[in-house]
Amino acid sequence: MNIVATAIVGTMVVAVATATAALLVPRPARSAVVGVGTALCGAAGMAAGIAALAGQVWSAAVAGLLPLAGVVLTVDTLSGVFLSVIGAVGIAVGIYGIGYARHGLDGRWVQAMEPLFVAAMLLVPAAGSVGTFLVCWELMALTSLLLVLAEHSHRAEVASAARWYAVMTHLGFVAILIGLLVLTGHADNDSFPALRVAASTLSPTTAGLVFALTLIGFASKAGILPLHAWLPRAHPEAPSHVSALMSAAMVTLGVYGIVRVGLDLLGGGAQWWWLLVLALGAVSAVYGILQAAVGTDLKRLLAYSTTENMGLVLIGVGAGGLFAAAGNTLLAGLALTAALLHVINHAAFKTLLFLAAGSVLHATGSRDLDSLGGLRPLMPGTTAAFGLGALAGSALPLGPAFVSEWLLLQALVHGLAAGGVATAVMMPIAVATVALTAGLAVATFVKAFGVGFLARPRSEQAANARESPPTMLAGMGVAGVACVVLALTPVLVLPAVGGASGRVFGTTDPVSAGLLTVRLQGFAGSLAPLLVAVTVVAATMAVAVLARLFAARHRTRVSARLWDCGAGPLSARMEYTATSFAEPLQRVFDDVVRPEHDVDITHYRESRYLVNEVSYRLRVPDRVEHRLYRPVLAGVRAWGRAGPRLANGSVHLYLGYGFAVVCGALILLVVTR
Amino acid sequence: MSEAVYVELLSLSSGIVLLTAVLVLWRRELATVIRVFTVQGVALAGLVTVVAVHESSAELGVFAVGVLALRAGLLPHLLRRALTAAGPQRRETRPLVNVAASLLAAAGLTLLALAVSAPLVALAPSPATAAIPVGMAVVLIGFFVLVTRRRALSQLIGFLLMDNGITTVGFLTTAGIGLVVELGVSLDVLFAVLVLGVLTGWMQAAFGDTDLDELRELHD
Amino acid sequence: MSVAGAVSALLQIALVAVGSPLLVGVMRQIRARLEGRAGAGVLQPWRDLRKLARKQPITPRGTSEVFRTAPLLMLATTVAVVAVAPFVTIAAVPDAGTDLFVVVALLTLGAAALALAGLDTGTAFGGMGASREITILALVEPTLLVAIFALSVPVGSTNLADIVTSILHDPSRAITPANLLAGVALGLAVVAETGRLPVDNPSTHLELTMVHEAMVLEYAGPDLALVELASAMRLSVFLGLWATLFAPWGIAADAGVGALALGTLVFTVKVTALGAALAAGEVFLAKLRLFRVPELLAGSFVLALLAVVASFFFG
Numbered sequence A: 001m002n003i004v005a006t007a008i009v010g011t012m013v014v015a016v017a018t019a020t021a022a023l024l025v026p027r028p029a030r031s032a033v034v035g036v037g038t039a040l041c042g043a044a045g046m047a048a049g050i051a052a053l054a055g056q057v058w059s060a061a062v063a064g065l066l067p068l069a070g071v072v073l074t075v076d077t078l079s080g081v082f083l084s085v086i087g088a089v090g091i092a093v094g095i096y097g098i099g100y101a102r103h104g105l106d107g108r109w110v111q112a113m114e115p116l117f118v119a120a121m122l123l124v125p126a127a128g129s130v131g132t133f134l135v136c137w138e139l140m141a142l143t144s145l146l147l148v149l150a151e152h153s154h155r156a157e158v159a160s161a162a163r164w165y166a167v168m169t170h171l172g173f174v175a176i177l178i179g180l181l182v183l184t185g186h187a188d189n190d191s192f193p194a195l196r197v198a199a200s201t202l203s204p205t206t207a208g209l210v211f212a213l214t215l216i217g218f219a220s221k222a223g224i225l226p227l228h229a230w231l232p233r234a235h236p237e238a239p240s241h242v243s244a245l246m247s248a249a250m251v252t253l254g255v256y257g258i259v260r261v262g263l264d265l266l267g268g269g270a271q272w273w274w275l276l277v278l279a280l281g282a283v284s285a286v287y288g289i290l291q292a293a294v295g296t297d298l299k300r301l302l303a304y305s306t307t308e309n310m311g312l313v314l315i316g317v318g319a320g321g322l323f324a325a326a327g328n329t330l331l332a333g334l335a336l337t338a339a340l341l342h343v344i345n346h347a348a349f350k351t352l353l354f355l356a357a358g359s360v361l362h363a364t365g366s367r368d369l370d371s372l373g374g375l376r377p378l379m380p381g382t383t384a385a386f387g388l389g390a391l392a393g394s395a396l397p398l399g400p401a402f403v404s405e406w407l408l409l410q411a412l413v414h415g416l417a418a419g420g421v422a423t424a425v426m427m428p429i430a431v432a433t434v435a436l437t438a439g440l441a442v443a444t445f446v447k448a449f450g451v452g453f454l455a456r457p458r459s460e461q462a463a464n465a466r467e468s469p470p471t472m473l474a475g476m477g478v479a480g481v482a483c484v485v486l487a488l489t490p491v492l493v494l495p496a497v498g499g500a501s502g503r504v505f506g507t508t509d510p511v512s513a514g515l516l517t518v519r520l521q522g523f524a525g526s527l528a529p530l531l532v533a534v535t536v537v538a539a540t541m542a543v544a545v546l547a548r549l550f551a552a553r554h555r556t557r558v559s560a561r562l563w564d565c566g567a568g569p570l571s572a573r574m575e576y577t578a579t580s581f582a583e584p585l586q587r588v589f590d591d592v593v594r595p596e597h598d599v600d601i602t603h604y605r606e607s608r609y610l611v612n613e614v615s616y617r618l619r620v621p622d623r624v625e626h627r628l629y630r631p632v633l634a635g636v637r638a639w640g641r642a643g644p645r646l647a648n649g650s651v652h653l654y655l656g657y658g659f660a661v662v663c664g665a666l667i668l669l670v671v672t673r
Numbered sequence B: 001m002s003e004a005v006y007v008e009l010l011s012l013s014s015g016i017v018l019l020t021a022v023l024v025l026w027r028r029e030l031a032t033v034i035r036v037f038t039v040q041g042v043a044l045a046g047l048v049t050v051v052a053v054h055e056s057s058a059e060l061g062v063f064a065v066g067v068l069a070l071r072a073g074l075l076p077h078l079l080r081r082a083l084t085a086a087g088p089q090r091r092e093t094r095p096l097v098n099v100a101a102s103l104l105a106a107a108g109l110t111l112l113a114l115a116v117s118a119p120l121v122a123l124a125p126s127p128a129t130a131a132i133p134v135g136m137a138v139v140l141i142g143f144f145v146l147v148t149r150r151r152a153l154s155q156l157i158g159f160l161l162m163d164n165g166i167t168t169v170g171f172l173t174t175a176g177i178g179l180v181v182e183l184g185v186s187l188d189v190l191f192a193v194l195v196l197g198v199l200t201g202w203m204q205a206a207f208g209d210t211d212l213d214e215l216r217e218l219h220d
Numbered sequence C: 001m002s003v004a005g006a007v008s009a010l011l012q013i014a015l016v017a018v019g020s021p022l023l024v025g026v027m028r029q030i031r032a033r034l035e036g037r038a039g040a041g042v043l044q045p046w047r048d049l050r051k052l053a054r055k056q057p058i059t060p061r062g063t064s065e066v067f068r069t070a071p072l073l074m075l076a077t078t079v080a081v082v083a084v085a086p087f088v089t090i091a092a093v094p095d096a097g098t099d100l101f102v103v104v105a106l107l108t109l110g111a112a113a114l115a116l117a118g119l120d121t122g123t124a125f126g127g128m129g130a131s132r133e134i135t136i137l138a139l140v141e142p143t144l145l146v147a148i149f150a151l152s153v154p155v156g157s158t159n160l161a162d163i164v165t166s167i168l169h170d171p172s173r174a175i176t177p178a179n180l181l182a183g184v185a186l187g188l189a190v191v192a193e194t195g196r197l198p199v200d201n202p203s204t205h206l207e208l209t210m211v212h213e214a215m216v217l218e219y220a221g222p223d224l225a226l227v228e229l230a231s232a233m234r235l236s237v238f239l240g241l242w243a244t245l246f247a248p249w250g251i252a253a254d255a256g257v258g259a260l261a262l263g264t265l266v267f268t269v270k271v272t273a274l275g276a277a278l279a280a281g282e283v284f285l286a287k288l289r290l291f292r293v294p295e296l297l298a299g300s301f302v303l304a305l306l307a308v309v310a311s312f313f314f315g
Helices: A003-024 A027-053 A077-100 A108-126 A130-151 A157-185 A192-199 A204-221 A231-237 A240-265 A271-293 A298-325 A329-364 A380-393 A400-414 A421-453 A470-488 A494-505 A529-550 A583-588 A623-646 A651-672 B003-026 B030-055 B058-085 B099-123 B129-148 B152-174 B179-207 B212-218 C003-034 C044-053 C065-084 C100-121 C124-152 C160-169 C171-175 C177-194 C222-246 C257-283 C290-313
Strands: A058-062 A071-075 A511-513 A518-520 A558-560 A596-603 A611-619 C058-060
Touching: A003 A027, A003 A058, A003 A071, A003 A108, A027 A077, A027 A108, A027 A494, A071 A077, A071 A108, A071 A130, A077 A108, A077 A240, A077 A329, A077 A470, A077 A494, A108 A130, A108 A240, A130 A157, A130 A231, A130 A240, A157 A192, A157 A204, A157 A231, A157 A240, A192 A240, A204 A240, A204 A271, A231 A240, A231 A298, A240 A271, A240 A298, A240 A329, A240 A494, A271 A298, A271 A421, A271 A583, A298 A329, A298 A400, A298 A421, A298 A494, A329 A380, A329 A400, A329 A470, A329 A494, A380 A400, A380 A421, A380 A470, A400 A421, A400 A470, A400 A518, A400 C100, A400 C124, A421 C100, A421 C124, A421 C290, A470 A529, A494 A511, A529 C065, A529 C100, A529 C222, A583 C124, A583 C290, A651 B099, A651 B129, B003 B030, B003 B099, B003 B129, B003 B152, B030 B058, B030 B152, B058 B152, B058 B179, B099 B129, B129 B152, B152 B179, C003 C044, C003 C065, C003 C222, C003 C257, C044 C222, C058 C065, C065 C100, C065 C222, C100 C124, C100 C160, C100 C222, C124 C177, C124 C290, C160 C171, C160 C222, C171 C177, C177 C222, C177 C290, C222 C257
Parallel strands: A558 C058
Antiparallel strands: A058 A071, A511 A518, A596 A611
């Protein structure tokens, strides 16, 4: 019995059943039913993914379900990686949503969309033909759009964010559509095997065009510069568990698209493709983490962190493509393994972070770091979850992202001489980019955790916070367990992921992972994450014990006042805020970040020497948006304003347009015959 | 009938169709234009009758009777009613393109129609198909009238000219459009005339005039 | 882990734990003498540690266990690095190898923990110190990783033991242009990471000029002893890493008693010499404004990048 087939069909059935149930079940039970249903969908998807990774491949064609081409589903090991990731995220989010969606988010249609979204995301890696792929892609976009709009009646920014998301995702869809259709035009039919055959007959220009178009669409979905503008808008405005789904699962499908089309269907391609991918990844990584480092909105910070991590993944994919184009398939497999492992690790910790941020939002009603703080005693579970997520997100040892970043660095370091001069130039730049993002990520997450959860509350809302309900904690717990397991024993996923990447390039598993050590095949390099963790923990305990022994006389701790320069009790206003914490970094990167200051001084009427009030506003806009989007939007607006000039209200003019075109067409017909 | 008589009658009727189209472009009084349109309807029915007799087809005969009833009877009647509803203005005032230029344009459009229809005629040369350029020319002239006349009624007549031309071309190329198709098209045309007639009345009530350029007031 | 490995690790830990306050004392004494003062003596840091250890432990109001455990974590990560680095003998390196990326990441983890503790206090000084420390940490990462890249190219591995063995086998590797450039770059990075002049003044009393000291302003008693010891050990570790990477002669190849003794001696001499040179240099330097530090770090990054280029083109 084919587990993959059963699981995928099961996912669809459960999703549709849950959606129907959401429309029928009364309000009190709705979020629970949908939560359980989504978690089951996720579990089925994960089962399909794991079975696929274990070697079970499956292919099915159902003609007639879709007009023209029917539905073709194909699951191979590469799909398996993404199926498992999406499924796992679905489980955590489903459990979390039971408690989170109970107030204000349990409208019929919003709840019904949740399992459908997970199911649509699970279908995209399973699609085996262009038609199926595009339909599932669009389904995913539509369901997620409806979920983003869930709170549109509470805040005005939700509608604007949803508009940006809708327009950009559809522009990306059009680009992917055109690219894939150009490729399909050269093939017999639109199934992936036919496309692979057709790709070998394409001229380099056509192949380059197909790749460029699909790259535009997929990179936009993955949140890569310069088409990332929807990410920091849509993720904060969506409900937190939806943000987790989008950030941890949906953006990875952009990476899936690039790997599937570029490496699998088009078969590798020219060097400049992968240099472009690498460059885009590097720029996104640095820009994303920089915006996160100077940001104060908690969920916007996490959204920019997603851009950064996807940038790192694309650095890995680009490096893999580069090495493969130069003929070094083992090294290419290593780079792609690093990228895919980072996708998995990112899903784990980003889910955890977004769920914890949702918990904070639920308890305090605020996303602004500058008004949070002091949540450790009031919300210990959430603090622990966010702390674990922050450790993971900063790519430090004991976190899962460290293993994938180490693999990526190893691939880049060993790849210096793997290609030509272009590769040799890009490798140090890529390593420097990874290093800078790692450093800035540490800064970002120290800021987010330290300012948001430690010290004293900076506002009334933070002071009145309470811990979240158990289902939300359970959801965070699932993601947290995943983080810890991935950090300590990557052996659970590495052989499968390594095998999948190796298969993409037609080589063996580039990494051999034992319980303790991860070793590179064919190159010198090894890492023992479990040993590192055990050593650090053991050393900490030993130091604690020794400190106790050497602290001779006193054993009890005394509580004392903080140093306040003798001026009196400290208030919460004297604490460092997120803005002030990031100020040195903002100054160093002033050219890139370009914050906007507004200072407004009002004086007393009686005398201009006496100041009544000073108002200061600091805003960090998105520089890329300012430089790139504003001219484009201004051009479109000018074009729109020119339009009415063509329509001045005269019926004769409108008819005249038609007449002129008809006569012109006829004359053309006559002349060109 | 003999071949020569057939060809003669065919040329005569198609010539009258084209001439009436040019006359619509030439005359300014709306009542005259409606009368000219009626003549065109009769000529069209005559054309169909000639071919029906030559082909000895009863279906075509029924078709000819239908054309006569609709295009020479019902439609001109509706147009005259719309004319009375349109009020005291009985003349087309200042067409967008003056009469001399319109006639020159008509000549040009006829030449274009000839050039465009040449391959169609070459497909199946026969006396019937030789009249296709006439139909094309009538279509283009009708479109021209639609574009350059100010009065709603004149535009309506232009639209009806187009339909006459299309019927001619269709009939000549296939020598027997399915009755159902012609019925459907005729119903559409009838409906259009009724609606536009009502609209003309409303325009008269709203603006005191049926000059379509007044509609520009609605633009912001 | 073999017995030899365990013994070597313990030896290294003991050596660094005992010796690092002495190193700090030597450096302070050299600075004092050069500045015309008598100085407090080489053993003063140990006396300070003993005094602090005997005081009552204090927890400031409003802090959490992050504040209490950060010094432990910082010390633990430093000890973890010392246990597996080939400072005295290569036998201390475990089978899985001591990857330089892991070493750098562990040391960053310790510093990040302390920055969190600074934020946990909720005072302006703690926040300021944490903010500045994190900025410098973020900007020094590229230099560190790219310099490691440059060092790994001729060897084909980022394992510290492999790099050391390759230089020991082929001494001419130590004076290649790539190595020299990487050495200068890493030297600047070490100065930044350990908080020495010109990046940070470890003996300043003005809070607004502090980076590291402001972060740990609230620590007192045994906690402060841990922090001081951890800082001293960090300094020794960084200097030791620099010495191991660029002057590895004298490192024992196995765990024989004689070899260990020689290795210990050579390591002590090397680190003391480096510390003395650093201290002497500090006398002639003033602290850089915080916003001039990125320029310094950018310069070190460019040197590291040139080192990679040199290692690629000149082998």
